[in-house]
Amino acid sequence: MGRYVVQRLMLAVVTLFLVTIIVFTLLRVVVPLAYADAVDIIAGEYGRNDPDLMQKLREEYGLTESLPKQYLSWIGDLLRGDLGHSLFNGRAITTEMKSRLAVSVELGLVGLISSVLISVPLGVVAAVLQDRWPDYTFRTTAILLDSVPSFWIAILIIVLGSVWFNWAPPLEFAQIWEDPVAHVKIMLMPALIIGLTPSAGLIRIVRTQMLEVLRQDYIRTAQAKGLSDQAVVLRHALRNALLPVVTVLGLSLPTLIAGTAIFESIFGLPGMGRYLVSSVGNLDYPVIMSTNLIFAVLIVMSNLLVDLSYAYLDPRIRY
Amino acid sequence: MAYPSIAETVDAGWLPARERPRPVRALLWLLSFARKKPLGFLGMIIVLSLVATALLADAIAPYPPDKIDLRNSLEGPSREHLLGTDRNGKDTLSRLIHGARISMYVGFGAVALGSTGAALLGITSAYLGGWGDKLIQRFVDAWQAMPGLIILITLLGIARRMPDIDMVLAMVVAIGILIIAGQSRVIRSAALATMATPYVEAARALGAGGPRIIFVHVLPNVLPLVLVTATISLGGVILAEASLSFLGFGPDGEPSWGQMLSLDGREYMSKQPGLAIFPGLAIGLAVFGFNMFGDALRDVLDPRLRGRR
Numbered sequence: 001m002g003r004y005v006v007q008r009l010m011l012a013v014v015t016l017f018l019v020t021i022i023v024f025t026l027l028r029v030v031v032p033l034a035y036a037d038a039v040d041i042i043a044g045e046y047g048r049n050d051p052d053l054m055q056k057l058r059e060e061y062g063l064t065e066s067l068p069k070q071y072l073s074w075i076g077d078l079l080r081g082d083l084g085h086s087l088f089n090g091r092a093i094t095t096e097m098k099s100r101l102a103v104s105v106e107l108g109l110v111g112l113i114s115s116v117l118i119s120v121p122l123g124v125v126a127a128v129l130q131d132r133w134p135d136y137t138f139r140t141t142a143i144l145l146d147s148v149p150s151f152w153i154a155i156l157i158i159v160l161g162s163v164w165f166n167w168a169p170p171l172e173f174a175q176i177w178e179d180p181v182a183h184v185k186i187m188l189m190p191a192l193i194i195g196l197t198p199s200a201g202l203i204r205i206v207r208t209q210m211l212e213v214l215r216q217d218y219i220r221t222a223q224a225k226g227l228s229d230q231a232v233v234l235r236h237a238l239r240n241a242l243l244p245v246v247t248v249l250g251l252s253l254p255t256l257i258a259g260t261a262i263f264e265s266i267f268g269l270p271g272m273g274r275y276l277v278s279s280v281g282n283l284d285y286p287v288i289m290s291t292n293l294i295f296a297v298l299i300v301m302s303n304l305l306v307d308l309s310y311a312y313l314d315p316r317i318r319y
Numbered sequence: 320m321a322y323p324s325i326a327e328t329v330d331a332g333w334l335p336a337r338e339r340p341r342p343v344r345a346l347l348w349l350l351s352f353a354r355k356k357p358l359g360f361l362g363m364i365i366v367l368s369l370v371a372t373a374l375l376a377d378a379i380a381p382y383p384p385d386k387i388d389l390r391n392s393l394e395g396p397s398r399e400h401l402l403g404t405d406r407n408g409k410d411t412l413s414r415l416i417h418g419a420r421i422s423m424y425v426g427f428g429a430v431a432l433g434s435t436g437a438a439l440l441g442i443t444s445a446y447l448g449g450w451g452d453k454l455i456q457r458f459v460d461a462w463q464a465m466p467g468l469i470i471l472i473t474l475l476g477i478a479r480r481m482p483d484i485d486m487v488l489a490m491v492v493a494i495g496i497l498i499i500a501g502q503s504r505v506i507r508s509a510a511l512a513t514m515a516t517p518y519v520e521a522a523r524a525l526g527a528g529g530p531r532i533i534f535v536h537v538l539p540n541v542l543p544l545v546l547v548t549a550t551i552s553l554g555g556v557i558l559a560e561a562s563l564s565f566l567g568f569g570p571d572g573e574p575s576w577g578q579m580l581s582l583d584g585r586e587y588m589s590k591q592p593g594l595a596i597f598p599g600l601a602i603g604l605a606v607f608g609f610n611m612f613g614d615a616l617r618d619v620l621d622p623r624l625r626g627r628r
Contacts, residue, residue: 011460014457014460015457015460015461015464016461016464018457018458018460018461019461019464019465021461022458022461022462022465026473027477031477034481035477035480035481143607143610143611144603144607146554146606146607146610147554147603147604147606147607147610148599148602148603148606149558149561149562149565149577149599149602149603149606151562151565151580152580152595152598152599152602152603155580155585155588155595155599156595156596156599158585159585159588159589159592159595160592160595162589163589163592254466254467255466257466257469258466258467258468258469259468261468261469261472261566262468262562262565262566265566265582266582273469273472276469276472276473276476277472277476277566280472280473280476280477281476281479281480283476283477283480288473288476291469292465292469292470292473295465295466295469296461296464296465299464299465299466300464303464
């Protein structure tokens with residue numbers, strides 16, 4: 001087990017190292033060659049095209065150094081926890097990122113919980129009542145959830161909510177430590193809707209897994225002992241059916257995390273996705289590089305957690 | 320070429336399979352497909368209608384999509400405007416019909432690019448083996464460690480800033496690149512299995528070189544898988560296109576479904592809810608059609624993958 005953990009950790013480090021190379025090559029090599037570097041953009045922003053000044057700025061930003069040296073100094077800053085400064089407002093990205101990361105992670109986690117709360121009951125009921133109307137209803141629901149964009153559901157809720165109930169999502173964002181009630185009010189709706197899309201796949205996998213498990217001998221034994229249906233389904237079957245569900249949950253994390261970018265824009269939440277969307281329009285390199293990297297770190301870490309949780313959840317798996 | 324009459328077709332249906340004329344075989348296959356996979360058949364009809372809509376948009380649309388008519392702005396469905404109008408009096412139905420163009424163009428374009436790339440990368444990686452394979456796979460890992468939509472926002476946001484870039488083409492390329500990484504995995508594992516077969520070893524023994532083995536021996540064997548993964552990914556690509564247009568990374572000027580839902584129209588949507596409802600339905604219908612067709616095609620073409628979803 002220990003060896004496996006070390007192996008997985010090393011693989012994660014290699015993956016993240018390659019991510020930094022991809023991000024650096026794209027934003028610090030390809031884009032400047034094809035279009036403009038940071039100094040061009042700053043100069044364009046202030047309407048100053050003085051070549052001497054630009055040369056001076058390039059030296060100040062270290063853009064005249066060789067590429068490997070630039071890369072190493074970026075990595076060095078990263079390892080010290082310094083993400084650099086935004087080209088536009090000059091603010092330290094690390095400070096900005098802390099509150100934004102909290103918003104995005106909260107959105108993703110509550111979304112994850114909401115998708116489990118939606119899909120596990122529906123999947124279990126569909127399996128227990130196989131080929132009866134609840135089964136067909138929930139399977140159709142899954143197909144529809146797969147087809148319909150979740151941002152559309154959010155828009156419908158906002159639009160129809162204002163038409164029918166005169167309800168609108170709050171506009172002012174409050175952090176949880178500032179005003180918990182206002183925070184929950186603004187976060188709950190987007191977090192619940194984000195969970196809808198991943199639910200589609202989860203309903204299906206819970207259903208198939210339950211169907212498989214319910215046909216096994218030990219379930220018949222449990223029924224023969226005279227246990228109630230409820231106990232058989234929930235305590236004996238569900239537990240064993242849930243392992244592959246963890247895999248699918250892990251696989252749906254990128255969808256969830258990327259979805260935050262859309263939902264933060266719709267509901268006006270100050271998260272990482274919206275930070276990226278707004279800075280990419282300004283070609284704010286340091287912010288673009290940092291957000292991409294942090295999204296990658298989140299995904300790599302959650303994949304690692306999913307892999308390691310198998311061993312914990314299923315005692316048969318030993319590495 | 321003279322096509323057989325219905326009576327002849329029915330008669331020909333009873334001929335042994337090899338003696339049936341080609342159109343009859345196609346028709347019979349279609350009928351059996353419709354009977355065995357009704358949802359897939361429905362999906363196929365949706366897909367074909369959408370492609371036809373996109374191709375014939377100018378002819379079918381009742382109004383030009385950009386015709387401004389301020390006297391009739393924000394109208395509900397009526398006989399003149401079947402699905403109502405937006406704030407500038409542009410006809411919603413006509414805009415939806417024209418919006419099918421971008422969805423189909425980006426959908427098929429990105430998948431064609433992505434699947435071709437994925438096939439080449441996957442097979443090459445499997446053929447190289449050893450260190451080359453390992454290196455390629457680690458890069459694929461890294462590429463996949465970044466959420467797809469985030470990569471797309473980054474790439475298209477940059478493209479948007481550059482002058483003279485066709486955003487539709489940029490979308491095709493960006494989504495295509497994203498597909499390459501994901502699908503090359505599937506293709507690679509199939510190619511690895513093929514590489515291990517005796518006939519590839521025989522080809523090697525006969526002195527066949529790399530390109531010959533890749534294109535003549537391995538590619539034809541993984542081609543059905545490439546087709547299936549391509550078809551299945553179409554629905555997701557259309558969804559991605561809609562999300563990107565929704566966020567404002569789509570082309571300006573041309574109507575697209577995602578852009579019709581975008582945030583700057585939100586206040587008008589509460590005055591005329593049709594503006595929020597119909598574009599979403601169009602996206603849902605398209606994605607549903609492609610998903611169902613893709614699933615059915617997979618079941619028919621590649622029984623090994625049955626029940627993956």
